[in-house]
Amino acid sequence: MDNSADLQETVDEIARVLGASATLEDRTFRLLAYGAQHGDIDTVRQESILRRRATPEVRDYFERYGIARAGHPVRIPADADLKVLARVCWPLRHQDVTYGYLWLLDSGSLTDDALRRAEPLVARAAAALAREARSRRDVGHGLRALLSADPDERAEVSQELYGELRGPVVAIAVREAHDRVAALWTLPRGVLARSGSPVALLAPAHLAAEVARSVQGAYGTAAGLGAARDDPGEAWQSWREARQALRIAEHFPRFAPVARWDDLGVHRLLARLGQADLRELADETAALDAELAHTVETYLDLGGHAQKAAAELGIHRQTLYYRLGKAERLLGRDLSDGDARLAVHLGLKAARLR
Secondary structure (H helix, E strand, O other): OOHHHHHHHHHHHHHHHHOOOOEEEOOOOOOEOOOOOOOOOHHHHHHHHHEEEEOOOHHHHHOOOOOOOOOOOOOEEEEEOOEEEEEEEEEEEEEEEEEEEEEEEOOOOOOOHHHOOHHHHEEEEHHHHHHHHHHHHHHHHHHHHHOOOHHHHOOOHHHHHHOOOOOOEEEEEEEEOOOOOOOHHHHHOOOOOOOOOOOOEEEEEEOOOHHHHHHHHHHHOOEEOOEOOOOOOHOOOOOOOOHHHHHEEEEOHHOEEEEEHHOOOOHHHHHHHHHHHHHHHHHHHHOOOHHHHHHHHHHHHOOOOHHHHHHHHHOOOOHHHHHHHHHHHOOOOOOOOOOOOHHHHHHHHHHHHO
């Protein structure tokens, strides 16, 4: 029986034993399982089931009662403004770590004696969440080796880990955020994850875009996707591309917040360059201040179309010509010359990546 089925069975049994509507969520209030309805339900339960996650306002209200640190069931009163009925929050703790929350709508029947009847089932749910988190950590160690550029490290990857991978796979790199937590342990089955800098994920190709958006959104940063590989043994190449795509997403707004390696065009070449090569290219445009650099880059991005560039920059066309002329004098380059344009354009892009 997989972990999600085990959790659902446990929640169903808790709801039956207590005669109360029950839902189970992880530490980020993401819905994992819910039992059959018993009696009245409120908007919060409906929204949690439909949207799979509580709203920030509701989370703030619940957290006010200290549920993250509590080692026992917490009774939370009703709130008419939030349309919250009275409920019991039972933190799912295992070895002094909170892994999630069991929510029970309370019509007045959930006495302390009644709750004690459910203690073994709650302990079972907490242990299941702990096993899931531990399994994710173990997979993370294997994923590090699988994505390594060192063939000796890749040779140590267990066949069991390869057995979890199905079909074409895509590596994903997401920039972590120190003030946020992404619930990596709740990702779909078949997705491997490892925390770090950046966060590494390996997903079936058909899920990759959705997984990248989900984790990037949780951190509020940027993400990069490598190209798909049919052979999981070549996933390390997709990981290299994912990190380079992340680099582009972080420096070029047009590709943010999620950049796909397959969509980057010539930026793929720039992303592969080291700092010394980027510095050499960027030196071509070192004489330009920020305003002139932005003007020239916009002009070149738009293929030298003056009217479009002026509109994009929000300036008069004569102002554009003045700035371009000043840039040419500072650079000692004629922007009507193809080779000069290429050198300046690459220099401006390289300066961004530096």
